[in-house]
Amino acid sequence: MELTPTLMGDVVELTRAICDVESVSGNEKVLADAVEVGLRRIDGLEVHRDGDAVVARTHLGRAERVVLAGHVDTVPLARRADGSPNLPVIVEGEGPDAVLHGRGTVDMKGGVAVQLHLAATVAPTDLARDVTYVFYDQEEVEADRNGLGRLAATHPDWIAGDFAVLLEPTAGRVEGGCQGTIRVAVTTHGVAAHSARSWMGHNAIHDAGRVLTRLASYLPREVEIDGLLFREGLNAVAISGGIAANVIPDRCVVTLNHRFAPDRSVANAEEHLRELFDGFDLDVLDAADGARPGLDHPAAAAFLAAVGGRAEPKFGWTDVARFSGLGVPAVNFGPGDALLAHRDDERCPAGQLTGCADALRRWLTTPSG
Amino acid sequence: MELTPTLMGDVVELTRAICDVESVSGNEKVLADAVEVGLRRIDGLEVHRDGDAVVARTHLGRAERVVLAGHVDTVPLARRADGSPNLPVIVEGEGPDAVLHGRGTVDMKGGVAVQLHLAATVAPTDLARDVTYVFYDQEEVEADRNGLGRLAATHPDWIAGDFAVLLEPTAGRVEGGCQGTIRVAVTTHGVAAHSARSWMGHNAIHDAGRVLTRLASYLPREVEIDGLLFREGLNAVAISGGIAANVIPDRCVVTLNHRFAPDRSVANAEEHLRELFDGFDLDVLDAADGARPGLDHPAAAAFLAAVGGRAEPKFGWTDVARFSGLGVPAVNFGPGDALLAHRDDERCPAGQLTGCADALRRWLTTPSG
Numbered sequence: 001m002e003l004t005p006t007l008m009g010d011v012v013e014l015t016r017a018i019c020d021v022e023s024v025s026g027n028e029k030v031l032a033d034a035v036e037v038g039l040r041r042i043d044g045l046e047v048h049r050d051g052d053a054v055v056a057r058t059h060l061g062r063a064e065r066v067v068l069a070g071h072v073d074t075v076p077l078a079r080r081a082d083g084s085p086n087l088p089v090i091v092e093g094e095g096p097d098a099v100l101h102g103r104g105t106v107d108m109k110g111g112v113a114v115q116l117h118l119a120a121t122v123a124p125t126d127l128a129r130d131v132t133y134v135f136y137d138q139e140e141v142e143a144d145r146n147g148l149g150r151l152a153a154t155h156p157d158w159i160a161g162d163f164a165v166l167l168e169p170t171a172g173r174v175e176g177g178c179q180g181t182i183r184v185a186v187t188t189h190g191v192a193a194h195s196a197r198s199w200m201g202h203n204a205i206h207d208a209g210r211v212l213t214r215l216a217s218y219l220p221r222e223v224e225i226d227g228l229l230f231r232e233g234l235n236a237v238a239i240s241g242g243i244a245a246n247v248i249p250d251r252c253v254v255t256l257n258h259r260f261a262p263d264r265s266v267a268n269a270e271e272h273l274r275e276l277f278d279g280f281d282l283d284v285l286d287a288a289d290g291a292r293p294g295l296d297h298p299a300a301a302a303f304l305a306a307v308g309g310r311a312e313p314k315f316g317w318t319d320v321a322r323f324s325g326l327g328v329p330a331v332n333f334g335p336g337d338a339l340l341a342h343r344d345d346e347r348c349p350a351g352q353l354t355g356c357a358d359a360l361r362r363w364l365t366t367p368s369g
Numbered sequence: 370m371e372l373t374p375t376l377m378g379d380v381v382e383l384t385r386a387i388c389d390v391e392s393v394s395g396n397e398k399v400l401a402d403a404v405e406v407g408l409r410r411i412d413g414l415e416v417h418r419d420g421d422a423v424v425a426r427t428h429l430g431r432a433e434r435v436v437l438a439g440h441v442d443t444v445p446l447a448r449r450a451d452g453s454p455n456l457p458v459i460v461e462g463e464g465p466d467a468v469l470h471g472r473g474t475v476d477m478k479g480g481v482a483v484q485l486h487l488a489a490t491v492a493p494t495d496l497a498r499d500v501t502y503v504f505y506d507q508e509e510v511e512a513d514r515n516g517l518g519r520l521a522a523t524h525p526d527w528i529a530g531d532f533a534v535l536l537e538p539t540a541g542r543v544e545g546g547c548q549g550t551i552r553v554a555v556t557t558h559g560v561a562a563h564s565a566r567s568w569m570g571h572n573a574i575h576d577a578g579r580v581l582t583r584l585a586s587y588l589p590r591e592v593e594i595d596g597l598l599f600r601e602g603l604n605a606v607a608i609s610g611g612i613a614a615n616v617i618p619d620r621c622v623v624t625l626n627h628r629f630a631p632d633r634s635v636a637n638a639e640e641h642l643r644e645l646f647d648g649f650d651l652d653v654l655d656a657a658d659g660a661r662p663g664l665d666h667p668a669a670a671a672f673l674a675a676v677g678g679r680a681e682p683k684f685g686w687t688d689v690a691r692f693s694g695l696g697v698p699a700v701n702f703g704p705g706d707a708l709l710a711h712r713d714d715e716r717c718p719a720g721q722l723t724g725c726a727d728a729l730r731r732w733l734t735t736p737s738g
Contacts, residue, residue: 179565181565181615183614194684194685195602195604195606195626195628196548196550196602196628196684196685196686197602197684197685198589198602198603198604198628199600199602203584203585203604203605205581205584205604205605205606205607205608205623206581206584206585206604206605207585208581208608209578209580209581209582209584209585210582210585211578212574212575212577212578212581213578213579213582215572215574215575215578216572216575216576216578216579220567231568233564233565233566233567233568234567235564235567235572235574235575235617236572236574236575236610236611236618237564237574237611237612237613237614237615237616237617237618238574238610238611238614238618239574239577239608239609239610239611239621240608240609240611241605241607241608242605242606242607242608242609242624243606244606245552245606245607245624245626246606246626247606248604248606249605249606249607252608254574255611255614257564257614257615259564259565259567315563315565315566316563316565316566317565
């Protein structure tokens with residue numbers, strides 16, 4: 001596949017073409033090569049390559065710089081209802097009513113196509129702000145392979161900006177920021193004994209009752225940040241204890257997951273849990289900071305005005321937190337319905353592709369108020 | 370090995386000889402054959418055989434009938450500290466200070482030897498009550514292979530009596546009756562959801578907190594039965610719940626073990642648990658009735674007087690409950706320290722063998738007061 005100006009000029013055909021270049025995580029090279037070559041042909045873009053990540057930037061000397069980012073990998077292919085693989089893409093219908101069926105149409109080569117289309121079709125003179133286009137690899141696998149994480153560590157200057165839009169599928173809604181997450185193990189300790197002589201031991205599972213009642217009575221915070229209401233949560237996601245059917249258990253482990261609003265750091269969240277479970281043995285298993293929506297930034301306000309609708313908070317942890325970690329507020333906004341991502345019948349209406357491209361074009365070309 | 374009158378006359382040599390006939394569960398035939406032949410030589414005994422169980426009974430027309438019972442199988446051989454197998458028996462020391470080392474010396478060929486020795490050496494005219502000697506197979510394996518259970522099902526008349534002594538090792542103490550046991554699963558049900566949107570679900574592990582606090586605050590009964598104090602217990606022996614680190618769990622299972630005094634039946638115990646956990650989903654996993662000590666029976670009182678000491682309750686479930694199920698009160702009383710049973714260094718002092726035989730001889734020959 002070659003990213004010719006003609007192909008890049010039609011966002012629907014472009015989506016179809018880049019979906020048909022299979023790029024399951026770890027196998028992005030062919031597509032990344034095509035993206036790099038296509039971007040290098042465009043006047044006024046500085047292009048960088050790191051592994052299978054490609055970054056292209058304008059240098060117009062505008063007051064603001066915004067970032068459009070998307071991952072070029074997909075989850076593995078699946079089979080359609082008729083047993084055939086879900087690539088190449090099948091198009092049903094025509095024109096604005098067409099629907100593209102196949103792997104990546106939603107998550108997220110539709111968004112990647114919108115980025116490429118904008119890079120190729122918005123004249124630099126029309127841009128109200130400088131733009132950085134980021135195409136990265138290995139988002140659908142373990143966090144330590146993530147291409148955006150690699151760029152943040154090795155070339156933070158390439159992806160710096162005042163505001164970022166991650167073109168993950170949101171079906172046209174704006175999802176701002178994301179909650180942080182921390183997982184801890186709370187362990188109770190007892191003394192094993194034969195269950196026929198239970199008074200010789202001490203039951204660690206019974207002690208876990210105090211952990212669970214504390215969880216059941218916990219009132220999670222609701223916090224408004226940059227106009228978005230974040231709802232926290234604190235939940236046991238696993239519990240295990242027991243040695244044998246006739247033995248008083250000497251150990252019980254409750255695994256908790258706390259999702260916290262982005263006004264708190266991981267350190268704050270850990271401190272909160274240690275206060276809540278004071279007197280219990282608590283170990284942190286893993287944690288990640290959240291991200292503030294950053295909707296108070298002028299570029300963000302202009303973005304919301306251009307794309308319309310109301311922003312909503314993002315509850316799950318997403319790559320917007322990586323931008324936030326670099327001091328770049330970020331939102332999710334892209335074509336496709338996230339509920340169809342990863343499914344065998346993944347599919348995206350052509351109208352969402354053109355609609356998303358039009359909204360972002362309005363924004364990129366409209367000065368901040 | 371042949372059970373000659375001379376061999377049966379010396380309980381220590383007899384213990385050694387029958388230990389040296391390896392009879393790991395399922396391999397009792399050679400020993401059972403020898404026991405059957407030996408018993409058939411004794412005047413005044415009616416002998417029955419069922420599989421590898423042998424029963425011998427006097428028919429003197431006495432007012433009471435007592436049962437002495439023991440299993441002839443052992444757990445598998447092990448190796449002594451020097452690496453050699455723990456059979457044949459090694460005798461250390463001499464006379465009353467001798468100690469027999471080897472598999473079965475404690476659990477429970479010492480007790481079996483006492484039974485055989487009494488059958489061979491107590492003259493029928495001296496017996497104050499009729500006696501039934503029960504030798505059974507496969508006690509050390511799954512309950513459904515138990516030879517006493519088989520006899521109870523197929524020949525309950527062979528093992529009927531007014532009072533039974535099971536010659537399991539108790540190191541000379543009398544352990545009366547046994548507690549019943551019931552295992553149940555208490556399950557809570559929730560609604561799965563992503564843990565970042567926990568309010569969309571319902572946490573089943575949190576609900577289990579009410580089960581655990583009920584257990585933690587439960588005050589087990591202490592009940593005196595026939596002069597013995599039975600202490601009950603109600604304990605979680607296992608808990609499990611959780612689907613994935615980021616999912617609100619829709620199910621949590623608490624496995625409970627209730628050990629109940631023998632004044633309650635399995636049906637009573639189940640009803641008690643259903644009241645205690647009213648509103649929860651409760652399934653009975655397994656259960657077994659306990660056994661009353663039966664120490665109020667004249668033959669039992671005479672037994673306690675003859676063997677001396679104070680009876681104590683048995684907390685674990687034992688084969689005395691099988692007798693109890695047939696309406697025969699039963700106690701454990703036999704040579705050997707139960708803590709040495711099944712160990713590589715299993716061993717029994719000769720003095721306990723002769724002491725136990727003497728105590729039971731006194732009892733069998735002394736009329737009830």
